[in-house]
Amino acid sequence: MSGPPRLxxxxxxxxxxxxxxxxxQEMWAAVRHRFEAGRAEGPSRLRLTxxxxxxxxxxxxxxxxxxxxxxxxxxxxxxxxDLRFVAxxxxxxxxxxxxxxVVLAGAVAVDAAxxxxxxxxxxxxxxxxGADRIVVVWGSNPVDGQLRDVVSGPNYIDLRASMRSLExxxxxxxxxxxLLVDGRPTVIDVESVSVDFFDIVPVQPYLGRxxxxxxxxxxxxQIVLVxxxxxxxxxxxxxxxxxxxxxxxGEPHTIVGVLPEGFEFVREVPLWRPLRDxxxxxxxRTRIHYHLFGRLRPGATPADATRDLTDGLAAxxxxxxxxxxxxxxxxxxxxxxxxxxxxxxxxVAAAVTLVLLIALVNLATLFRIRAMSRSDELAVRLAxxxxxxxxxxxxxxxxxxxxLMGAAVGLAVAPFxxxxxxxMVPLWIAIPDxxxxxxxxxxxxxxxxxxxxxxxxxxxxxxxxxxxxxxxxRRGGAAxxxxxxxxxxxxxxxxxxxxxxxxxxxxxxxxxxSAERMLATDVGLxxxxxxxxxxxxxxxxxxxxxxxxFEDVVRAxxxxxxxxxxxxxDYVPFEGEDDFARIYFLDSDGEELSNLREQxxxxxxxAFETAGMRVLSGRLLEPDDxxxxxxxxxxxxxxxxxxxxxxxxVGELLSTHNAAYRDMRVVGVVADxxxxxxxxPPPPMLYVPLQGDPRGTTGMFVRVASGQPLxxxxxxxxxxxxxxxxxxxxxxxxxxELVGAWVxxxxxxxxxxSALAAFSLILAALGVFGVVAYAVRSRTAxxxxxxxxxxxxxxxxxxxxxxxxxxxxxxxxxxxAAGALAGRAASALLFQVRPLDPISLAGAAIAxxxxxxxxxxxxxxxAGRVDPREAIRAL
Amino acid sequence: MDLTRKTLSVEEHxxxxxxxxxxxxxxxxxxxxxxxxxxxxxxxxxxxxxxNAGSLYRLLASLVDDGLVEPTEEVANPSGAGAPRKLYGxxxxxxxxxxxxxxxxxxxxxxxxxxxxxxxx
Numbered sequence: 004m005s006g007p008p009r010l011x012x013x014x015x016x017x018x019x020x021x022x023x024x025x026x027x028q029e030m031w032a033a034v035r036h037r038f039e040a041g042r043a044e045g046p047s048r049l050r051l052t053x054x055x056x057x058x059x060x061x062x063x064x065x066x067x068x069x070x071x072x073x074x075x076x077x078x079x080x081x082x083x084x085d086l087r088f089v090a091x092x093x094x095x096x097x098x099x100x101x102x103x104x105v106v107l108a109g110a111v112a113v114d115a116a117x118x119x120x121x122x123x124x125x126x127x128x129x130x131x132x133g134a135d136r137i138v139v140v141w142g143s144n145p146v147d148g149q150l151r152d153v154v155s156g157p158n159y160i161d162l163r164a165s166m167r168s169l170e171x172x173x174x175x176x177x178x179x180x181x182l183l184v185d186g187r188p189t190v191i192d193v194e195s196v197s198v199d200f201f202d203i204v205p206v207q208p209y210l211g212r213x214x215x216x217x218x219x220x221x222x223x224x225q226i227v228l229v230x231x232x233x234x235x236x237x238x239x240x241x242x243x244x245x246x247x248x249x250x251x252x253g254e255p256h257t258i259v260g261v262l263p264e265g266f267e268f269v270r271e272v273p274l275w276r277p278l279r280d281x282x283x284x285x286x287x288r289t290r291i292h293y294h295l296f297g298r299l300r301p302g303a304t305p306a307d308a309t310r311d312l313t314d315g316l317a318a319x320x321x322x323x324x325x326x327x328x329x330x331x332x333x334x335x336x337x338x339x340x341x342x343x344x345x346x347x348x349x350x351v352a353a354a355v356t357l358v359l360l361i362a363l364v365n366l367a368t369l370f371r372i373r374a375m376s377r378s379d380e381l382a383v384r385l386a387x388x389x390x391x392x393x394x395x396x397x398x399x400x401x402x403x404x405x406x407l408m409g410a411a412v413g414l415a416v417a418p419f420x421x422x423x424x425x426x427m428v429p430l431w432i433a434i435p436d437x438x439x440x441x442x443x444x445x446x447x448x449x450x451x452x453x454x455x456x457x458x459x460x461x462x463x464x465x466x467x468x469x470x471x472x473x474x475x476x477r478r479g480g481a482a483x484x485x486x487x488x489x490x491x492x493x494x495x496x497x498x499x500x501x502x503x504x505x506x507x508x509x510x511x512x513x514x515x516x517s518a519e520r521m522l523a524t525d526v527g528l529x530x531x532x533x534x535x536x537x538x539x540x541x542x543x544x545x546x547x548x549x550x551x552x553f554e555d556v557v558r559a560x561x562x563x564x565x566x567x568x569x570x571x572x573d574y575v576p577f578e579g580e581d582d583f584a585r586i587y588f589l590d591s592d593g594e595e596l597s598n599l600r601e602q603x604x605x606x607x608x609x610a611f612e613t614a615g616m617r618v619l620s621g622r623l624l625e626p627d628d629x630x631x632x633x634x635x636x637x638x639x640x641x642x643x644x645x646x647x648x649x650x651x652x653v654g655e656l657l658s659t660h661n662a663a664y665r666d667m668r669v670v671g672v673v674a675d676x677x678x679x680x681x682x683x684p685p686p687p688m689l690y691v692p693l694q695g696d697p698r699g700t701t702g703m704f705v706r707v708a709s710g711q712p713l714x715x716x717x718x719x720x721x722x723x724x725x726x727x728x729x730x731x732x733x734x735x736x737x738x739x740e741l742v743g744a745w746v747x748x749x750x751x752x753x754x755x756x757s758a759l760a761a762f763s764l765i766l767a768a769l770g771v772f773g774v775v776a777y778a779v780r781s782r783t784a785x786x787x788x789x790x791x792x793x794x795x796x797x798x799x800x801x802x803x804x805x806x807x808x809x810x811x812x813x814x815x816x817x818x819x820a821a822g823a824l825a826g827r828a829a830s831a832l833l834f835q836v837r838p839l840d841p842i843s844l845a846g847a848a849i850a851x852x853x854x855x856x857x858x859x860x861x862x863x864x865x866a867g868r869v870d871p872r873e874a875i876r877a878l
Numbered sequence: 879m880d881l882t883r884k885t886l887s888v889e890e891h892x893x894x895x896x897x898x899x900x901x902x903x904x905x906x907x908x909x910x911x912x913x914x915x916x917x918x919x920x921x922x923x924x925x926x927x928x929x930n931a932g933s934l935y936r937l938l939a940s941l942v943d944d945g946l947v948e949p950t951e952e953v954a955n956p957s958g959a960g961a962p963r964k965l966y967g968x969x970x971x972x973x974x975x976x977x978x979x980x981x982x983x984x985x986x987x988x989x990x991x992x993x994x995x996x997x998x999x
Contacts (some may be wrong), residue, residue, distance in 0.1 A: 026935040029912045029964060033931035036913045055930055062932030066939070 011055055013087065017063035034059075040779060049651055058814075068758040069082075085393075090402045100405060101371055102769060105868075107409020107464060108416060109762060110358035110362035114454040115413065116420035117355045117755075121348050131204045131268075133298070138305050139339040140172065140295035140312060143332040146232040149600075152581070155291045156283030158319060162295075163199070163332070165315035168303035169333075171202040174278050174293040177270065180251045181540055181731045190537075190733035191677070192272040193251075197283065203298040204268055209234075211245040211260030214277045221279040227256040231264040233273035251276070288323060291583070308333035346832050349753045350514070353829075354507060354759040361503045361763045363463050365770045368496040370402060371775045375493075399465060406464035417456075427754045469628060474710045498775050500815040503850045504767035505818020506825055511753075511760035512828050512843030518753035520835040521746050527676035527685070528576070529615025532567075533738035534705040534712035535575045538723050540731055542699030550694045552727065553607060553701060559722040560705055565715055570614065571607030572695060575702035576678040577741035585660040586689060593656060593666060601642065602686045603659065605693040605701075609821055611637070611673060613704045614738075621653035621671030624692055628670070633663065633695040635670040643672045662696035680745040682834045704738075736838075749834065764850060765855040768858035775807050776862040779869075787874020796867030803863035804856070811855040815848055822847060886944065888971075894979045895938055897927050902968060902976045907951045909967035912938065943972060946972035962991060 011034055015027055034055055038048075065655070093100040131137065141151040143156075154162070159174045166172055174197040201213040209231055217223055227249055229238065230717045238244050248255040253430040256276065278293075286292070299308060312331035320326045374381075385395055415444070538556065541549045553571055560569040574580040584603040588596045608629045619640060645651035652672050658665045675685035693701070708714055716735040723732050743750075779786070788801055826838030836843070894902070897919065904910065904918050916934050919927045929937065939949040950967040968976070990996055 021934075026912075026939060030912060030931045030935045031914050032963075033916055033934060036916070037930060040917075055932075058930035059932040064935040065936060069940070 004553070007055065008052055011052065011059065014056060014059040014063070017060060019066055020211065022066050027308045030059075085397050085400055086404075088397060089404055092401065093404070096838060099369070099373055102364065102773070103405040103464075104409045104412060106362050106365050106369070106766060106769065107406055107777060108412035109766070110359055111410050111413025111417040111459065112420050112457045113355055113358055113759065113762065114459060115417035115453065116424055117351060118455070119417075120424050121352050132206075134336065136299040136301075137203055137336040138169075138297045138299060138308055139336055140297050140308070141332045142291065142316075142326075142329055143336075146328045149602050151195045153162070153291045154293050154295050155288050156278075156293060158291075158316070158326075159197070159290045159293055159295060160280060160284045161319050162312055162315045162596045164790055165311070166297070166308070167311045168300055168307035169297040169311070170300050171199045172295060173197045173200040173203050174283060175200065175296055176278065176293050177272075179733065180274070180276075181253070183250050186733040188540075188729055190731045191274060192249075192270070193274045193276055194268070194272050195276055195278045197278045197280070200296070206262060206266055209258040209263045211258070212241070213260055213262075218277045219280045221281050223440050224281075225254055225256045226259045226277065227251060228260045229258055230262050230271070230273050230275075231266070232271070234261045237273070243674045259265050288325060288483045289585075296336070305333045305335055305719050312786035317813075329623075330420040347748050347755075350510070350752055350829065350832055351755045351759075354510060354756045356613075357503055357510075358759050358763050358766075359502055361460070361507070363767045364496055364500040364503065365766045366464055366746055367844075368493060368500065368770050369773055370495065371493050372773050374398070376777055376780065402464050403461060406461040409464070410461065413456065414453055421865060424755065427751045482631040493774055495812055497810050498817065500767050500770045501621070501811060501814025501851060501855060502818035502821060504763040505815050505847055506822045507756075507760045507824060508847035508850050509822025509843055510829075511757045512846045513829075513833055513840060514749070514753045514756045516836045516840060516843055517832070517834045518746070518749040521749045522681075524677060524681035525674070526577075526681070526742050527616060527674045528676075528738070530707075530710060530738040530742045532707050533614065534707060534715060534719070534735060535738055535741065536703050536705070536716075536719065536732060536735045537575070537700060538703060538730060538732040539698075539700035544699075546694075546697065549699065553693065553697060553732075556703075556723050557607060557609070559726050560703070560719055563715070563718055563722050565708050565710065565718070567708045568609055568613040569703060569705045570610030570612065571703055572603040572614070573698045573701050574609050574615075575704075575736075575741070576676045577745060578702075579679075584664075584689065587660075588659040589656040589658060589666070591656065595615050595658075599646075601689060603689040603691060605695075605697060607693045608703075611690075611705045615706075616676070617674040618670045621669070623671055623673070624690070629692050629694055631694075633692040634667055635692070636664075636667045637671045637673055637690040638669055639673055639685065639688040639690070640675045641685050642689060645687050657689075659689075659691070661696055664691050667691065667832040678745075682749075697877060711803065752832075764854050767851065768854040771807065771811065771855045772858040772861060774810075775859050776865075777801060778806075779803065779862045782866075783869055783874045784853045786869045787871040790867075791871035791875070799869075800860075800863045800867040803866045804859055806864075807859040808856070811852060811859070813853045818851065819844055819848055888974050890979050891944065891946070891975045892979055892982055894975070896923075897929065898941065899976070899979055900927060901937060901941065902972055905947060905966060905968045906973065906976060909965040911953070911963040911965050913963075915966070942966075945969060946975055951955070 012031060015023060015030060018027070037055065038051060076143060115578050118222070140154070140162075143150050143152065156174065159172070163172045175520065176195040178193045178195045179186045179190045180193045183189070197213070198214045198216065198219050206213055208228070211228075213228060214226075218226060229244070229249075232834075234240060234244060238247075244258055244261065247258050249258060250256075251274070262275070283293075297308060299305070309330075309332055309373070312333060316326060316331050381394060405827045458832060513645075539553070541552055544552065546616075557569050560566055574582055582602060582604065583600050585598055586601050586603075587598045590596055593877050606624065608624070608626060611623045616623075620643075621637075623639055638652055643650075647650070647655060655669045657667060657669065673690070677683075677685050678684065703714070705715065705719055713735060723730065733767070789799065790796065823839055823844065824834070826840070826843075830838045900919055900923055902913060904915060904922065910918070912934060916929055916931075918931055919934075923935075938947065942949070946969060947966050948969050950965045952964050953963040954962050
């Protein structure tokens with residue numbers, strides 16, 4: 004048998020270097036011996052090669068693990084001593100320890116609070132079974148600017164018959180009903196849903212049943228489902244409630260089921276009643292009224308459903324000749340729910356990410372300075388034979404303990420911060436069944452949020468400290484001995500921190516200015532001192548009776564002490580209601596020129612004056628316009644601009660699809676009501692006198708003479724009941740609240756981003772302070788000698804300030820450039836503010852410069868007051 | 879020497895594994911080099927302890943690290959070619975440990991005798 008294969012020698016490389024150096028040659032000699040001894044007798048060459056290879060590999064592996072075991076044993080020895088040492092060191096440097104804990108705690112608290120909020124809203128999914136397959140279905144007409152519109156009953160029935168990618172499609176209408184409580188009519192919220200609804204949102208009722216196939220027809224008995232809360236609070240949690248009757252809208256409705264505790268969809272309502280198929284089918288096809296929800300078949304996408312339903316609508320169009328330009332749109336329920344809140348959450352999440360980055364850079368600076376300032380101590384320890392591993396362990400232990408303390412304090416503060424965030428971001432823009440309900444403590448201590456935050460703190464801190472620790476433990480004092488390269492890294496960290504904080508300040512400036520512009524937007528009416536409400540439900544009366552009733556109510560309310568005036572408008576502005584009419588534009592001979600669908604409102608006498616709406620040209624409606632057949636109308640500014648671009652709206656003739664409103668003349672143009680929010684262009688609007696065809700229920704404005712509008716609510720209710728005690732009155736809301744709701748999102752963005760910017764400003768100032776303070780401390784001796792030789796303290800101060808001013812200038816300049824780019828990227832979120840808004844940029848620069856220079860001045864002042872005797876003695 | 883390794887007492891080394899004990903016994907006869915130890919182990923154990931190069935030097939490395947064995951001197955390769963061979967000998971601590979192991983086993987042997995377990999075998 005010849006010598007061993009050379010491949011076996013390669014296996015020696017698997018051994019730890021120390022073992023290879025000590026025994027490598029001898030091992031190879033032993034291998035050769037084995038192969039030579041095997042020449043005469045023994046195993047075959049192949050078997051011997053395999054055996055030797057296995058032995059060498061196995062032994063190499065054992066050598067490594069033996070080495071690790073030894074290291075681990077060594078590492079775990081003396082933990083207690085090291086921990087006590089770390090505690091003593093941190094007690095001696097409370098400023099450093101406190102700063103690190105505060106920075107970490109701030110980062111963890113902001114991270115945990117904001118991300119738990121974002122997680123509960125933007126990232127949350129409704130927790131119905133198969134919620135990811137639920138879609139919202141809209142009618143969509145991009146040409147008319149109607150991207151998402153509700154659907155009529157007959158169209159729903161036809162679309163349901165033609166659906167292919169949906170398992171079920173349900174009509175849904177948020178409604179209210181009149182319930183007699185103690186003989187008084189009370190308005191109660193009701194969801195009216197087609198029977199298919201519970202196929203889309205499956206629910207196991209707590210008692211009884213939900214709607215079934217047998218409930219589809221109006222010939223079936225009148226039934227109702229009650230919510231768990233209503234059953235508990237109003238019906239006393241009676242187990243025998245099934246079969247009891249509720250007098251709803253004047254008719255007895257049998258309770259057939261109690262929904263489970265906590266169940267809600269879109270909003271929390273006490274009652275649910277079925278929409279009957281035959282009633283839906285018999286409705287007018289143009290009377291669009293219903294939200295549609297569908298459930299996708301497994302594997303189908305919202306795009307499939309959009310295509311199928313649009314095909315279905317095309318068939319309806321072919322049959323009826325209506326709905327030209329319309330298509331259908333299906334989008335995931337979750338997406339539709341967070342659409343309004345997405346911009347605020349995305350910008351806040353971006354701001355939080357920036358704050359975290361700033362905090363991390365701040366920590367890196369802090370740890371670096373700390374390692375630099377301990378270089379002498381480390382050099383002595385190394386010189387005295389201190390093991391590098393042990394020194395690294397002590398330093399890592401110090402950083403780890405600070406990180407854990409920071410994480411603990413941060414998690415303790417986070418629930419309070421989350422509560423504040425929830426106050427800033429109004430609940431109605433959060434998904435109702437998730438974010439707002441979870442107690443703050445549970446939301447923050449959620450394993451994903453809490454563990455994520457703690458890991459962020461500990462891993463982030465240790466990772467950031469690692470380069471400084473490794474350098475310090477390897478080379479001790481030598482690492483930082485040279486002046487040239489010593490501070491370069493630290494300077495760049497400070498510049499990065501200042502730049503990031505400036506970006507955030509620019510963002511805060513832009514969002515603040517944007518929100519201010521929105522808040523300052525003329526909403527088109529006087530919201531102060533204006534009370535709004537709904538009353539009526541007089542559908543069963545003939546139209547003259549309704550008109551007379553509404554006039555009596557206005558008279559009764561205007562006669563009250565404390566009321567300046569009152570007026571009616573069928574839908575109260577800023578409630579988000581839509582009501583469309585087909586409008587026919589006529590020439591002077593009454594011939595139709597064109598027609599288009601636009602929004603319209605029916606108004607009563609004095610409504611414009613009470614609401615404080617301004618007339619821009621022509622006149623408002625006068626008392627005579629409210630008698631007999633309506634002949635005069637008023638349009639808003641957007642309507643006039645869109646349909647009469649030459650500027651002569653007053654005097655033009657128009658008609659509507661409604662026979663009561665034909666051949667009317669435009670008598671005036673009023674200012675737009677920004678009731679879709681200040682950032683959304685107001686829709687063109689036609690105002691017609693109410694007496695032609697009043698809606699059976701109407702909105703009312705009450706202008707109070709003095710005091711808070713809500714204080715008059717009960718008296719107004721009594722005044723309305725003095726006309727007819729059977730009419731329900733509901734929803735007393737001051738107009739300021741309705742208007743405020745529309746600016747809630749920009750207001751929330753401004754508050755959150757500004758708070759985060761303020762925090763980042765403090766962090767950046769701390770970073771600058773740390774660097775300058777270290778520079779002063781490390782140069783104490785030099786400064787002392789210079790002062791002893793006659794240098795003026797003021798000159799020393801100026802010198803320290805000057806060195807830092809360059810860093811601050813570079814950081815702020817870079818931040819302004821990055822802020823301008825970020826502003827450009829986020830320009831869609833801005834309102835009437837340019838991304839390069841000079842005031843925001845200048846404001847951010849001034850705030851940053853002021854904070855950074857103040858942070859420099861504090862330690863620089865100390866530099867000028869160094870006692871030369873003390874400094875020289877310390878040498 | 880690795881300072882992080884803890885130095886074990888005589889008792890903490892007990893009981894010795896068969897390969898360790900036989901290797902120490904062989905080295906107690908006088909210093910020897912690796913390949914010779916490998917052959918002697920196989921021969922004196924009747925083929926029961928047959929170590930290859932990897933296992934042999936793992937054993938030797940652990941005995942050296944534990945202070946039971948030490949490299950004593952280097953001798954020229956008998957073939958006249960190749961690197962000189964390193965001789966390994968027992969340290970006084972190694973001798974103590976070996977004696978302690980022998981005493982431990984003697985005690986066990988006495989117990990087995992008292993129980994007459996060895997009779998007839």
